[in-house]
Amino acid sequence: MPAVSFQNVSKSYRTARGELQALKGVSFDIEPGEFFGLLGPNGAGKTTLISILAGLARASSGAVRVHGHDVRQDYAAARRHLGVVPQELVFDPFFSVRETLRIQSGYFGIRHNDAWIDELLDGLGLADKAGANMRQLSGGMKRRVLVAQALVHKPPVIVLDEPTAGVDVELRQTLWQFVSQLNRQGSTVLLTTHYLEEAEALCGRIAMLKQGQVVALATTSDLLRGASSNVLRFKTDDALPPDLAAQARVTGRVVQLPAQNALDVERILARVREAGATAEDIEIRKADLEDVFLEVMTGAAASTAAVASPLPTEELKA
Structure with a gap:
């Protein structure tokens, strides 16, 4: 099941x-x-x-x-x-962290839950905040309490x-x-x-x-494994030629471009030189999940989107 x-x-x-x-x-x-x-x-x-x-x-x-x-x-x-940790920071400003978790336990009819609450507080780095009012916590600490609330009923x-x-x-x-x-x-x-x-x-x-x-x-x-290419990564302070810019993933000075093979790498670097740009810290890496995600979302990788699911009950929709 x-x-x-x-x-x-x-x-x-x-x-x-x-x-x-x-x-x-x-x-x-x-x-x-x-x-x-x-x-x-x-x-x-x-x-x-x-x-x-x-x-x-x-x-x-x-x-x-x-x-x-x-x-x-x-x-x-x-x-x-089910235990759900939501995106939004939702909390009651009138209770301490431990009181919040005890109340959450009560929603599920669980009494005498302090041993598990202590384990949650310790595991999530909240042990020293157990007596603190929720209003006193930073955003990160409130996020930890949300996780603890979601897990308090195991x-x-x-x-x-x-x-x-x-x-x-x-x-x-x-x-x-x-x-x-x-x-x-x-x-x-x-x-x-x-x-x-x-x-x-x-x-x-x-x-x-x-x-x-x-x-x-x-x-x-x-x-x-279904990713269509490796990735050429380099840094530059110069503008890329339009044909490369249309394919590139640019973060500040870092440029990443798909490269199927060594010929693609040579072609890309030649185009960079022809445009009068300088490429530094050049490296080639395997495609990561972000590369796959972008390919799937743009529809550029039919082979990736067509990966068959290992479980017969699942569906894959292109």
Whole structure:
């Protein structure tokens, strides 16, 4: 039985401009114990899908189940099996950290939960803040409390919706160490993030959404193997010729361009020289998940988007 199952899920909204289709027949399963990534650009439908899973929104059609429990018909059991860390910082300003976690435990009928609360506080670096009022905490510390709240009832499925957005490196490391430990102990993790290096390092399988549809669904290793090219990386202070600029991924001085082989590398560097530009710190690297993501989102890599899923129940939609 899947830990989470999305079956032909669609969601539409009525707007002043007409009907907006946020999700269009999304179907895939997440198996127990998986660390699963859900990726996509802003507006792709990721948060809508998670809101339906968490019961904050209702699907227009289709079914969503958590450990076999339908999120609409058997919502109480589905909620007990699910812990969600939202994007937004939501907290009650009148309670301390420990009181907040005790109250959250009470929502699920759990008494005498201090031993697990202490473990959460220690694992998430909150032990010295247990008595602090929520208003006194920094944004990063509040984010840690949200994670603790999601885990306080020991749910078998953990949903992390942009958990490291706007937080420091220390929190990222602390969070991923703790969540990875829970995953090794059998917890299922569903992660959405715009930090693709995190998804590449953590997730065994990934689904990519674009305009409410699944456009890629495969193991992370298969997606990386399906990348269409290597990447030529160099630094320059000069303008690129237009034909290269149209293909380049530029971050400050750093330029990255797809290169199939040595001939492509020679051609690109020759074009740079012809344009009067200077390339420094030249290197060639394997394509990473960000390269694959950009190829899939722009439709430039049919071979990547056509990677077959290893599980027969899953669908891949181009």
